[in-house]
Amino acid sequence: MTEIDDIVYIYICARLDHPDGAVIDLFQSDPWEEHGGDGTIVGRNIECWWESLTFDGTPHAAGPVDIGAADELLRACGYQRLNDWTIRTGRSGVTIHSADARIRIEDIR
Structure with a gap:
């Protein structure tokens, strides 16, 4: 059986100091780069909302969160x-x- 994987590109929008608490919203996107460039993403089409990540399992964590914690949660x-x-x-x-x-995204068949 052949394993099928897919790569999904995401646009991250992290609001870490929001008065209601920190949240990371993720949107599926279609990034583009300059032709003949070095692979740097220069723009994107936002396709749809993907998911929201939280720091305590609720829609909003209490208090501001630093960017290092956001990177850890994403990883x-x-x-x-x-x-x-x-x-x-x-x-x-x-x-x-x-x-x-x-x-x-791994094949789960």
Whole structure:
């Protein structure tokens, strides 16, 4: 039997200092890179919501969480971050950390 695997690309949106608690929202994406470039992701199409990761099993963890804890949670869930974090402030004043990642989905037949 041939094993079939798939790589799913993910856009990470981590809101670690949200007043209601820290959450990492993940969106399936279709990244693109410059033709003839070095493989650096220069943009993406967001396809759909994938899942939300939390730090205590509830939708929001109490108190701010640092970016190192976010990386640990992503790795523990099987995600591999592909580029550096981009940091911006959203309209609500919450800091948003974003990056691209991927996860390997194994055949479960």
